[in-house]
Amino acid sequence: MPPVVEARALTKRFGTFTAVDRIDLEVARGEAFGFLGPNGAGKTSAMRMIGAVSPVTEGQLRVLGMDPEREGAELRARLGVVPQEDALDQELTVAENLAIYGRYFDLPRPVIRERIDELLEFVQLSERRQARVDPLSGGMKRRVVIARALINDPEVMLLDEPTTGLDPQARHVLWDRLFRLKQRGITLLLTTHYMDEAEQLCDRLVVMDAGRIVAEGAPTALIAAHATREVVEIRLAPEEDEDAAVQVLERTGHRVEALPDRVLVYVDDGDAFVREVHARGLEPTAVLTRRATLEDVFLRLTGRALAD
Amino acid sequence: MAMPIALRVLEGHARAYRHTWRGTTIGAVLTPVLFLAAMGLGLGQLVDREPTAALGELSYLAWLTPGLLAASAMQAGAADGTFPVLAGTRWVRTYHTAVASPVRPRDLHLGNLLWATIRISVIALVFVVVAAGFGAVPLSRGLLALGPAVLTGVAFCAVLSAGVVLLIRDQFLAGLNRFVIVPLFLFSGTFFPVEQLPPVAGAIARVLPLWHGVELTRALALGTAPALPWPVHLGVVVALLVAGILAGSVTFDRRLRP
Ligand SMILES: Nc1ncnc2c1ncn2[C@@H]1O[C@H](COP(=O)(O)OP(=O)(O)OP(=O)(O)O)[C@@H](O)[C@H]1O
Ligand SMILES: [Mg+2]
Numbered sequence: 332m333p334p335v336v337e338a339r340a341l342t343k344r345f346g347t348f349t350a351v352d353r354i355d356l357e358v359a360r361g362e363a364f365g366f367l368g369p370n371g372a373g374k375t376s377a378m379r380m381i382g383a384v385s386p387v388t389e390g391q392l393r394v395l396g397m398d399p400e401r402e403g404a405e406l407r408a409r410l411g412v413v414p415q416e417d418a419l420d421q422e423l424t425v426a427e428n429l430a431i432y433g434r435y436f437d438l439p440r441p442v443i444r445e446r447i448d449e450l451l452e453f454v455q456l457s458e459r460r461q462a463r464v465d466p467l468s469g470g471m472k473r474r475v476v477i478a479r480a481l482i483n484d485p486e487v488m489l490l491d492e493p494t495t496g497l498d499p500q501a502r503h504v505l506w507d508r509l510f511r512l513k514q515r516g517i518t519l520l521l522t523t524h525y526m527d528e529a530e531q532l533c534d535r536l537v538v539m540d541a542g543r544i545v546a547e548g549a550p551t552a553l554i555a556a557h558a559t560r561e562v563v564e565i566r567l568a569p570e571e572d573e574d575a576a577v578q579v580l581e582r583t584g585h586r587v588e589a590l591p592d593r594v595l596v597y598v599d600d601g602d603a604f605v606r607e608v609h610a611r612g613l614e615p616t617a618v619l620t621r622r623a624t625l626e627d628v629f630l631r632l633t634g635r636a637l638a639d
Numbered sequence: 640m641a642m643p644i645a646l647r648v649l650e651g652h653a654r655a656y657r658h659t660w661r662g663t664t665i666g667a668v669l670t671p672v673l674f675l676a677a678m679g680l681g682l683g684q685l686v687d688r689e690p691t692a693a694l695g696e697l698s699y700l701a702w703l704t705p706g707l708l709a710a711s712a713m714q715a716g717a718a719d720g721t722f723p724v725l726a727g728t729r730w731v732r733t734y735h736t737a738v739a740s741p742v743r744p745r746d747l748h749l750g751n752l753l754w755a756t757i758r759i760s761v762i763a764l765v766f767v768v769v770a771a772g773f774g775a776v777p778l779s780r781g782l783l784a785l786g787p788a789v790l791t792g793v794a795f796c797a798v799l800s801a802g803v804v805l806l807i808r809d810q811f812l813a814g815l816n817r818f819v820i821v822p823l824f825l826f827s828g829t830f831f832p833v834e835q836l837p838p839v840a841g842a843i844a845r846v847l848p849l850w851h852g853v854e855l856t857r858a859l860a861l862g863t864a865p866a867l868p869w870p871v872h873l874g875v876v877v878a879l880l881v882a883g884i885l886a887g888s889v890t891f892d893r894r895l896r897p
Contacts, residue, residue, distance in 0.1 A: 345897065384738050384896055404644075404741040412739040418732040422658050431651040435740035483740070 333396030334359055335487050335518045336381055340390035343376045343542075350376040352542035353390065360486075363509075363519040365529045365536035367625060369635070372539040374522035375415055375491055381520065382489050383407050395486065408436055411485030411517075415492050417472050421465040425456060425475050428464060433482040443482065450478040454508060470501025477508060488512065490521040494528060506531050526625035538629055545632045550625055557631045558623035559586075561601040565594045565608070566617040579611055588630055595630070597623070644742055648750020649757075651737075667718065667762045671711035672769050678830065679703045679775060693832050695863065704775040705784050705860035706829035708766055709853045712792030715762050717820050719755040720799030721812055728804055734895055744891035748804075752797055752884070759792040760785065776860055784860035787876070791852030794876050797883025804887070804894045823849045828857075851875040 336358040343351035351373040358364045366374040379385035380392060383399035383406045392399055397406045419428050426447050433443035451457045454474035459467065464475060473493065480488060493509065494502040509532055513519055523529055529536050530550045538546040538553070546553055567576055577594060580587045585604070586597040598604040601620030608618065630636060683699035694702045727734035727747070738744055767781035776784075799815075806812075826836065827849035833841045844850050851872040858865040865872055 382739055384735075386896060404743065407739060408741050410739070412736075414732075414735060414739065416732055416735075418736040420655060420731060420733055423655055427654060427658075431654050432736070432740065434647050434650050434654075435737060435742045437647060437741070479736075 332360060333393065335362070335395060336364075336520070337393040338381075338390065339392075341377070341380065341387065341392050342389035343373070343380060343385065344388045349542050351380070354537070354539075354542075354544045356537065356544075358518065358520060360518055361513070361516050363513050363521070363532050363534050365533035366520075366522040366539055367524065367526065367529045367533075367536050367629070368522075368539035369524055369629075371541075373542040374539060376542075377539075378489050378491050378520065378522055382410055382412055408483060409486050411480035411483065411488040413473075413476050413480045413488065413490040413493055415495075417476050419464045419472060419475060419479075422463065424461050424463055425451065425467075425478075426460045428475060429479050429482055432479050436483040438483065446482055446484070447478075450481050453481075453511075454478045455504075468501070470497050470504060473497060473501070473505060474508070477505070481512075485517065487518040487520065490519065492522055492524070494523075494525070502528070526629070529625055536625075538625070538632060540629075540633045540635075546628065553625060553628045554623050556628075558627040559597040560599045560623060561597075562621055562623050562627055563596045563598055563601050563604050563608075564617075564619040564621065565596065565613075565615045566592070567594065568614070568616050571614075576613055579613060580608070583607060583611075590636060595627070597627070644746040645749035645753060648737070648742060648747055649753045652750065652754035653757075663718075664758075664762070667711075667715050667758075668765045670714075671707055671762075671766050674707055674711075675700075675704065675766075675770060675773065675775065678707075679773070693834060695861075697861070700773070700775045701861070702857075703830065704770045704781075705788075705857040706827075706853050708763060708770070708781075708784060708860070709788045709791050709856040710824050710827065710829040710849065711766060712759050712763050712788040713795045713849050713852065714792075714820065714824060715759045716755055716792030716794070716796035717799055717816075719751070719758060720796035721803050721815065723751065724800045724803045725806065725809065725812070728806070728894060729809070734804075738895045744895040745888040747895070748797075748800060748884070748887040748891045751800060752793060755796040756789065756793050759796075760789050763788050763792070780860050780862065784856045787852055787855035787859060787873070790880065791849065791856070791876055794848065794852075794880035794883060797880050797887060799883075801883050801887035801890045804890050823847060828853045848875055848879045 334357050336356050338354060338356040340353040340355065341351060342349065342353050354377065366377060368374050376385065380387050380399065381394055383403040386400060394406055395409060399406055429447050429450065430443050433446065451460055454477055456471060456474055459471065464472065494505050509519060521532065533550060535549050537544045546557065548556065567573055573589065577587055577589050580594060580596055588595040596604065605618055605620060679700035686699040690696050734747055737747055763785050767776065767785060770776050771778040771781050826844050827847050828844065833844040833850060836844055854865040855869060855872045858869065
């Protein structure tokens, strides 16, 4: 079977602006694959080319072995798309939103009815079947969108920022549902600018910045390759001379990143380092030792923080 | 055989309509009926004090009714070619979801036009029945006149949707209504013959597509000859429709598959 996505030097330009810049990708069946990057990195543009709703400017792209340009409709029939915005018809009921979308795939009406039952059960909204969409919470609407994307029983799901704007509890519910889809063998492609989401869901991911791929690999491998085991976050009192403090920290021989509100130091043994900080006479207002994350990887690779 | 894709879009409109028909239909039916009552019955009394040659010796009500039928069909078409399109591209973004399925942008455009055809037909039919009840038009002739009136409405819907799909701001809509739709409605031979206009304005009115739709509709409703040979009138309206369909297949694609 061909890979789900095979891209070589894939490029998207809008006029003279390059949104996706010669990226190479290969996604295998059953994988959960992420695009991690800040606003404007080109995640949506890449996903839309893969979803056969945006023409490729340059390079090669095959999705499920098909050419999105020539076989767009056949390809889209096998994909499930969760767009960045919900785009639900607020005046209609949950079931009607799904039914109308199901008819776009020319699914027989009895099949649609059956699937709506199953899917609403799956996203835990069975009792909202006949409810209007409008008053539902953000998390519930997102689950309706996931059910809608599954109406054609897709082999691949394209999820563009599936949990952006949701509260932590709603995000966990969604992650759990997506994890189950993965267990069923559905390939997941998702974009996110949350490193915790990428770590939770993705087997493998690419880190994107300004249209380019700056790193690729499994989350743990990326962290191992580009960050240390632990990170010490130091907050200094406002009256403290930050440059002087950073110099003191750098003399320890560890990598130091000065952010506007805190200083990060990349170390293997956080507790030992904290003792050393105090021994060198620094008096930070707060010190926190944590595991390194993809956030640190992004900072290392681009010199900027991922979160906006 | 698989159902033609535009018909799937049409079906989606029909399903959604169960929830939205009150808001969108009552006004579309009521407004022309109010115009008919106010102008045809009220103003007509004044006009009809002396028989008017410009109206072909008809009562003002009888003369006005077909014009109002065509102009109202145009307004219904204009409404269907603007608000739902903006909802699809910007307000609710349902078009963006639709094109992620096997539905293509041009299927959306065609499906919308099929839906507009049904909606305009219903609105125009109600108008004709009410007008016949007033004695403004014989029912059989009124039904005959539905054809060109609906065609006119759908042609306007096609052209307007093809343009509106590209809009990235909403303000343009108010201008479109004020500077295009309302003047067309008033000056296309709907309420008075274009011969009454100053020569230059009259010449302009005669190239406006609505005037051709009005002439066809009036000819069928009254059983008279239109101002120009009917193939000319029909050609203009059909050309508008074809232009709207062709332009839309380009603009819908440009907007929805950037
Ligand atoms: N249709 C378009 N026309 C012109 N420029 C566009 C278009 N779509 C996207 N862009 C530009 O391309 C760049 C990448 O956009 P894209 O939406 O792919 O980023 P993203 O990584 O998804 O960002 P976000 O996290 O904000 O969703 C942005 O600078 C954006 O302004
Ligand atoms: Mg995006």
